Amino acid sequence: MHYVSTRGTAPHLTFEEAMLTGLARDGGLYLPSEVPTLTPATIKAMAGKSYEEIAYTVMRPYIGETFTDAQFMDLITAAYAGFGHDARAPLVQMAPNHFLLELFHGPTLAFKDFAMQLIGQMFQASLSRSGERVTIVGATSGDTGSAAIEAFRGLDAVDVFILYPHGRVSEVQRRQMTTPTESNVHAIAVDGDFDTCQAAVKDMFNDFEFRDAVKLAGVNSINWGRVLAQVVYYFSSAVSLGAPDRPVSFTVPTGNFGDIFAGFIAKKMGLPIEKLVVATNQNDILHRALETGGYVTQGVQPSISPSMDIQVSSNFERALYFAYDCDGAAVAQQMEQLKSEGGFKISQGALEGLRAVYASGRVSEAQTSAMISRAFGEMGELLCPHSAIGVEVAQDHLGTTPMITLATAHPAKFPDAVTAASGEHPPLPARMDDLFDRDERVTRVANDLAAIQKIIKDGISA
Numbered sequence: 001m002h003y004v005s006t007r008g009t010a011p012h013l014t015f016e017e018a019m020l021t022g023l024a025r026d027g028g029l030y031l032p033s034e035v036p037t038l039t040p041a042t043i044k045a046m047a048g049k050s051y052e053e054i055a056y057t058v059m060r061p062y063i064g065e066t067f068t069d070a071q072f073m074d075l076i077t078a079a080y081a082g083f084g085h086d087a088r089a090p091l092v093q094m095a096p097n098h099f100l101l102e103l104f105h106g107p108t109l110a111f112k113d114f115a116m117q118l119i120g121q122m123f124q125a126s127l128s129r130s131g132e133r134v135t136i137v138g139a140t141s142g143d144t145g146s147a148a149i150e151a152f153r154g155l156d157a158v159d160v161f162i163l164y165p166h167g168r169v170s171e172v173q174r175r176q177m178t179t180p181t182e183s184n185v186h187a188i189a190v191d192g193d194f195d196t197c198q199a200a201v202k203d204m205f206n207d208f209e210f211r212d213a214v215k216l217a218g219v220n221s222i223n224w225g226r227v228l229a230q231v232v233y234y235f236s237s238a239v240s241l242g243a244p245d246r247p248v249s250f251t252v253p254t255g256n257f258g259d260i261f262a263g264f265i266a267k268k269m270g271l272p273i274e275k276l277v278v279a280t281n282q283n284d285i286l287h288r289a290l291e292t293g294g295y296v297t298q299g300v301q302p303s304i305s306p307s308m309d310i311q312v313s314s315n316f317e318r319a320l321y322f323a324y325d326c327d328g329a330a331v332a333q334q335m336e337q338l339k340s341e342g343g344f345k346i347s348q349g350a351l352e353g354l355r356a357v358y359a360s361g362r363v364s365e366a367q368t369s370a371m372i373s374r375a376f377g378e379m380g381e382l383l384c385p386h387s388a389i390g391v392e393v394a395q396d397h398l399g400t401t402p403m404i405t406l407a408t409a410h411p412a413k414f415p416d417a418v419t420a421a422s423g424e425h426p427p428l429p430a431r432m433d434d435l436f437d438r439d440e441r442v443t444r445v446a447n448d449l450a451a452i453q454k455i456i457k458d459g460i461s462a
């Protein structure tokens with residue numbers, strides 16, 4: 001297996017190269033040249049296995065020669081050892097046919113830990129073998145940044161710079177990024193929104209002189225390794241509800257489309273998924289695109305679910321690649337139009353392909369708060385605002401097929417919104433008790449690419 005760009009013209013890479021590369025040199029995102037399938041018997045045999053064993057079965061076909069079987073299993077074991085729940089991703093029943101997949105038991109309390117902890121292990125193993133150093137630059141609306149800083153802090157071969165929108169992440173998220181003391185991790189507050197930060201990261205990848213000079217790597221979901229690790233919990237949860245004999249559906253709070261795209265890969269691998277439901281907040285470009293066929297940016301509106309305050313949704317490009325039958329030129333043309341005109345029209349054929357897989361819904365701020373309140377009042381389940389959006393949208397798609405809604409973050413990451421809606425203050429785990437007492441270290445910068453690049457060049461360890 002090799003890895004190809006969604007825009008069709010970048011060099012083909014191995015898994016290790018794709019993992020360390022981030023964005024393809026033609027501006028596209030890497031994908032495996034083919035998606036391996038697992039037989040129903042292999043999927044059935046996952047029942048009763050540990051999360052780590054399922055992770056190995058799901059991901060091994062993608063890794064190639066990068067790690068031996070034993071090395072890869074060791075990396076997986078180390079990645080999930082620090083999770084606060086034996087099941088790693090436990091399922092909680094909310095209603096007869098509706099389940100919540102709790103993805104917030106990792107070290108930074110969001111689903112990002114599932115991939116980032118493993119990527120941290122894989123980067124470390126790969127770089128210590130080659131003796132190389134890389135500079136990771138990431139954009140975050142709050143959770144990717146804290147997960148990346150946690151996974152890479154203190155590692156010798158990596159410097160990490162995380163761009164976040166100043167004033168637009170929760171205080172817990174900000175402190176998770178600004179309080180680690182290790183000198184190889186750096187939080188940068190940019191005057192702008194998440195799209196501004198993500199565009200700056202992509203511009204840095206497309207500036208080949210800078211990219212090669214700093215040995216740029218990415219750990220946003222542009223990195224295939226991120227998506228791959230997220231495929232695992234679709235399998236673990238579906239199997240625990242009877243897959244492959246019983247199909248399931250998923251509702252996924254969505255922003256950059258990485259998490260739900262991992263569900264699409266699980267489906268392509270043979271997991272019987274009936275529907276993948278995209279749940280958005282008021283930044284609803286994905287819902288509008290699926291409803292109308294027009295993918296049109298409108299500017300980011302701040303919300304009480306700040307991690308999903310995204311308009312230019314990176315991984316939608318990967319979904320389009322499959323919807324256009326792996327035609328990189330067609331994807332490149334649409335992405336060019338997005339850049340020059342702020343939007344594009346999805347062809348009728350591609351739109352029908354997307355609608356066969358994905359449904360969608362949008363949730364207002366008032367509905368989000370009401371769902372937090374209702375879930376707490378009726379079920380005793382304290383939801384973060386992102387998870388509440390998932391649960392709200394899922395209500396419109398419940399039927400005879402079991403629905404699994406992804407709970408993507410712990411409510412304690414968003415205490416203001418959760419307390420205002422439910423009257424209940426969600427406490428942080430004891431290990432984070434002193435988060436609000438620690439000193440913060442952050443560099444504030446204008447939305448100016450050259451200024452950001454200078455901060456990065458000056459901050460790289462000697």
Ligand SMILES: Cc1ncc(COP(=O)(O)O)c(C=O)c1O
Pocket residue numbers: 110111142143144221253254255256257258259260307308386387408409
């Ligand atoms: C808590 C939370 N929920 C949902 C999302 C959306 O996930 P994705 O960007 O993979 O669509 C994010 C950020 O990405 C998040 O941090």
Ligand SMILES: N[C@@H](CCOP(=O)(O)O)C(=O)O
Pocket residue numbers: 139140141142143144145219220221222255256258307308314
């Ligand atoms: N919501 C994310 C945004 C970045 O998404 P990614 O999955 O591409 O890293 C965040 O919390 O940072």
